[in-house]
Amino acid sequence: MRPLHFLSAPLLLAALGLPLSAAAQSGGPTAPPSEPMTFETEEQEVRYQRLIRELRCTVCQNQNLIESNAPLANDLRRQIALMVNDGAETNEIIDYMVARYGDFVLFRPPMKGTTYLLWFGPGAMLVIGLGVLGTILWRRRTQVGSAPLSEDEEERLRRILGEGGGDKA
Amino acid sequence: MKLRFLIPLLAFFALVGLLFVGLSLDPRELPSPLVGKEAPDFDLPELHNPEVRFARDDMLGKPALFNVWASWCVTCRHEHPMLTELRRNGVPVYGLNYKDTRSDALRFLARYGDPYSAIGFDESGLVGIDYGVYATPETFLIDRNGMIRFKHIGMITPEIIETRILPLYRQLEAET
Incomplete structure (x- = not known):
């Protein structure tokens, strides 16, 4: 990816008034600076960043966990960071969230009867x-x-x- | 031939029906995956006395109401008389004080009364996460074996007490 593309895609989206989450793959927001999360490996950091983009905040229902400033989203981000650091698999964390909040937390709902x-x-x-x-x-x-x-x-x-x-x- | 002209009209009414149902659903009323499952275990300090523990198993043996509340939650204040009412009807009411401070919570109870048999002090909100709490007040009806049988998100109203909670409570009481 050339630097020009890297810059222009998020700028264009921002100019169009699209939510920045659409540009998540090419930059986008990172966790708020007020809560620095540290990870042992880069792979864990990547998994954490992917999870908090794919899980929905149940308080502000049209935001994912990274976009939301709700206290619950904050708690859930911290919980996910803890689990990632403890070596939990991505699907274990997703199961943990679904067990508590239901399929609603998934922005990509599972394929099943309903x-x-x-x-x-x-x-x-x-x-x-x-x-x-x-x-x-x-x-x-x-x-x-x-x-x-x-x-x-x-x-x-x-x-x-x-x-x-x-x-x- | 006439029937063919009715098709767009029927399609229109089908769409209206769909929208009518869709728009009258409350998107905040999420179905809880916890209903029908065992209430998550916890062991918390009691609100009134940090030396005392309050655990999930303390609620077992008799069906009980488990109410998640906080002093900063305005709706909880409005809901409070309903819990007192339930208590008067013989329903044991337990509390989970969610992401609150001890002094604020105790002041709330001093002002509005304390219908709770015991209250767990969940300062970090971790027990709240285990119960899938996202909008206080939330209320669970737990049977004598610790199964969650009913969950209500938001304020309990007299109507919900009459139509949902009390009938189900009487039914759970009769269960062995």
Whole structure:
């Protein structure tokens, strides 16, 4: 990635008024400076940063844990940092959160019976929409194609074509 | 042919119905994964006396209400008379004092009364996390074996006491 791209992507998003979390992969916010979290390895730091972006704050429901300033988000960040430092696997931490707050904390909900509609609904709607559009277009095409010209129209067509030919000659 | 013109109308009403249901749901009312599970274990200092411990197992043996509250929580103040009312109806009420200071909490109880049989002092909020607390007040109804049978987020109202808590409490009381 060239430096120019690295700078321009977050700037562009910010200029468009998009939430910075969209730019999380290319920089974005880090944990608030008021609560420095230290990790033994860089891998742990990376896992912590990824987790607090993927888990939702249940108090401010449209923010993830890193964006939220709610005291609970603060506590949960600290708890996750502790678990990461204790060597907990990423899915162990996610299970810990889901056991307490439910699937709601996941910004990527799991695929199961109650979420099939959520996962496949948009695709199904697209297929249905395309089907309806296709049917309408198909019908219109056959209707237009099958309508023959009446004798008057044939006559007018011949005259117009004839006149056109005459001008050119 | 007439039926075909009804299709957009029906689709419209289906959409209205969907939106009506969707918009009347409260997004803050999260289904708790804890209902039907065992109440998470804890062992905390008691609010009134730090020398005394208050553990989850102290609530067992009889169905009980477990109420998460804090002195900084305005809704808890409004809810407080409801807990007194439940206590008067014979429901044991236990408390979890969540992310509070001891002096503020004791002043709150001195002013508004103390319906609690015992209160755990959860200064760090870690027990609160174990109970999935995110918006005080939250109230759990725990059966005699320590299973969470009902959870209410937000203020308990007289209506909720009448329609949900008391009937379920009587039912749990009758269970062996």
